[in-house]
Amino acid sequence: MTTRLDNQVRLELYREFVRTAEPPSTETIAGLLDASPGDVRAAMERLAEGKAIVLQPESREILMANPLCGVPTPFRVRIQDRTYFGSCVWDALGIIAMLKNDAAVDSSCACCGEAMAIRVSGGQPSQTQGIIHFAIPAKQWWQNIVFT
Amino acid sequence: MLLFRGEEHIDRWCAQWNQPRGGILTIPQAWKLADAWYGNKMEPDWRRSTLDETEALLSSLGLTGPFWNLRP
Numbered sequence: 001m002t003t004r005l006d007n008q009v010r011l012e013l014y015r016e017f018v019r020t021a022e023p024p025s026t027e028t029i030a031g032l033l034d035a036s037p038g039d040v041r042a043a044m045e046r047l048a049e050g051k052a053i054v055l056q057p058e059s060r061e062i063l064m065a066n067p068l069c070g071v072p073t074p075f076r077v078r079i080q081d082r083t084y085f086g087s088c089v090w091d092a093l094g095i096i097a098m099l100k101n102d103a104a105v106d107s108s109c110a111c112c113g114e115a116m117a118i119r120v121s122g123g124q125p126s127q128t129q130g131i132i133h134f135a136i137p138a139k140q141w142w143q144n145i146v147f148t
Numbered sequence: 149m150l151l152f153r154g155e156e157h158i159d160r161w162c163a164q165w166n167q168p169r170g171g172i173l174t175i176p177q178a179w180k181l182a183d184a185w186y187g188n189k190m191e192p193d194w195r196r197s198t199l200d201e202t203e204a205l206l207s208s209l210g211l212t213g214p215f216w217n218l219r220p
Contacts, residue, residue, distance in 0.1 A: 138211075
C-alpha cells in the first residue's frame with residue numbers, strides 16, 4: 001500500500017536525481033525530507049515493490065528511477081549542461097519526455113557499433129533514422145527488468 | 149530495447165546472439181511510447197498505469213499481436 005511518505009520520497013528522489021544527474025542515496029533523501037533513513041528505506045522498498053523504481057540487489061540504493069538509470073549505459077542523454085543515462089533507448093527517450101526539453105540521445109547501433117544520435121526538439125524527434133528492437137515480449141518485461 | 153541502423157542489422161544481431169526477432173518500433177513510435185509512459189513520471193499524481201491502460205496505449209501505437217500481449 002502506498003503511503004504519503006512513499007509519494008514524497010518518489011518526488012524528492014526524482015527531483016534530486018534530475019538536479020544532480022546522480023541517484024541520491026537513502027541518507028540524502030532522508031535529509032531532504034527531514035525523515036528517518038529507516039522510514040525512507042522502507043518507502044523505497046515499497047516503491048520498488050510497486051515497480052516505480054528499481055533498487056540495487058545488495059545495497060538497496062537506487063539502480064533505476066525509470067527512465068533514469070543510476071549507472072552509465074550506452075544510452076546517454078544530454079540536456080542543457082546535464083548528462084543522464086537511460087537503461088535502454090526507450091528510457092533515454094523517456095528522460096527527454098519527462099524533462100520536457102530539447103535534448104539528444106547518444107548511442108550506437110547494437111549490431112555494428114556505428115555511432116547514432118536521436119535529437120528531440122520542440123517535443124518531436126527531429127531525426128528518425130534507425131529502428132528499435134524489443135527482444136523481450138511485453139508480458140515478460142518485468143520478469144527481469146534489468147535484462148529487459 | 150536496443151537501437152539499430154536498420155532491419156538487416158537487427159537480423160544480424162539476432163543471428164549472432166541466437167535470439168528470435170522480437171518487436172520493432174520506428175523512432176517516432178518509440179518517442180510516442182516514451183512520452184506517454186514517462187511524460188508524467190515526476191508529477192505528484194503519477195501512478196502506474198493499469199493493464200487496460202497499457203494495452204490501450206500499445207494498441208494506439210499499432211503495437212498489437214502476440215509479442216505485445218500483456219496478459220498471461
